[in-house]
Amino acid sequence: xxxxxxxFHRVRFTKLxxxxxxxxxxxxxxxxxxSAPKQLDISDTDFxxxxxxxPVRGFYxxxxxDGKLEETMAIAKAEQGIYPVGSxxxxxPTEVMVKHPKGFNPATKDWEFFELNVADNGTxxxxxxxxxxxxxxxxxxxxxHVKAKPEFDMICETGHGCDPIPLTPxxxxxxxxxxxxxxxxxxxxxxxxxxxxxxxxxxxxxS
Ligand code: HEC
Numbered sequence: 001x002x003x004x005x006x007x008f009h010r011v012r013f014t015k016l017x018x019x020x021x022x023x024x025x026x027x028x029x030x031x032x033x034x035s036a037p038k039q040l041d042i043s044d045t046d047f048x049x050x051x052x053x054x055p056v057r058g059f060y061x062x063x064x065x066d067g068k069l070e071e072t073m074a075i076a077k078a079e080q081g082i083y084p085v086g087s088x089x090x091x092x093p094t095e096v097m098v099k100h101p102k103g104f105n106p107a108t109k110d111w112e113f114f115e116l117n118v119a120d121n122g123t124x125x126x127x128x129x130x131x132x133x134x135x136x137x138x139x140x141x142x143x144x145h146v147k148a149k150p151e152f153d154m155i156c157e158t159g160h161g162c163d164p165i166p167l168t169p170x171x172x173x174x175x176x177x178x179x180x181x182x183x184x185x186x187x188x189x190x191x192x193x194x195x196x197x198x199x200x201x202x203x204x205x206x207s
């Protein structure tokens with residue numbers, strides 16, 4: 001036998017569950033999907049002196065969304081996994097990859113490729129896009145990076161499956177240290193200046 005008091009409680013309980021299903025759950029579901037941005041607006045000012053980013057092995061990382069750098073760092077350190085939205089990855093001052101929200105561009109696994117012009121007064125985006133950005137060496141970013149094995153999320157480093165770049169680790173480090181946006185934090189030696197001069201001369205004047 002259910003006493004009237006029990007029945008009252010039961011009805012009240014059922015009502016509460018109904019209210020939760022109708023009102024509370026939809027709110028939390030919509031909040032969950034809102035926590036990841038639907039779109040990232042990326043402009044010149046989102047890029048900065050490479051040396052102020054966080055170094056991981058030979059490259060540098062950042063995240064354009066406040067509080068998300070730790071998540072980017074975790075993947076970069078693990079050397080595998082899917083980078084979180086907002087991740088910025090750079091090896092040299094003029095080439096960057098930025099991660100858009102999931103599903104934004106399935107072909108590039110949501111990475112956008114950028115080629116930048118950098119100067120002491122800041123950054124200018126020279127080229128940007130997904131599968132069709134070509135760098136100063138005449139190479140298509142996507143065509144190389146897509147060769148990285150799936151577990152590396154298009155990050156090439158060495159041994160991930162990409163075709164090699166024509167830069168030695170010595171030169172990439174020198175390019176990082178002499179990023180024009182970093183002020184004169186590093187003074188290159190005469191030999192290094194010569195290396196930089198040769199590199200500039202080997203690049204086509206306007207690509
Ligand atoms: C010839 C193939 C090739 C092309 C073209 C190319 N990359 Fe890469 N990229 C590589 C390789 C290989 C590395 C790793 C080099 C190393 O760590 O020594 C690399 C490194 C990078 C990194 C550091 C993270 C990583 O993948 O190791 C970024 C960011 C990057 N490239 C962006 C670009 C962008 C942007 C473009 C076009 C503007 C571009 N790359 C064009 C092959 C290429």
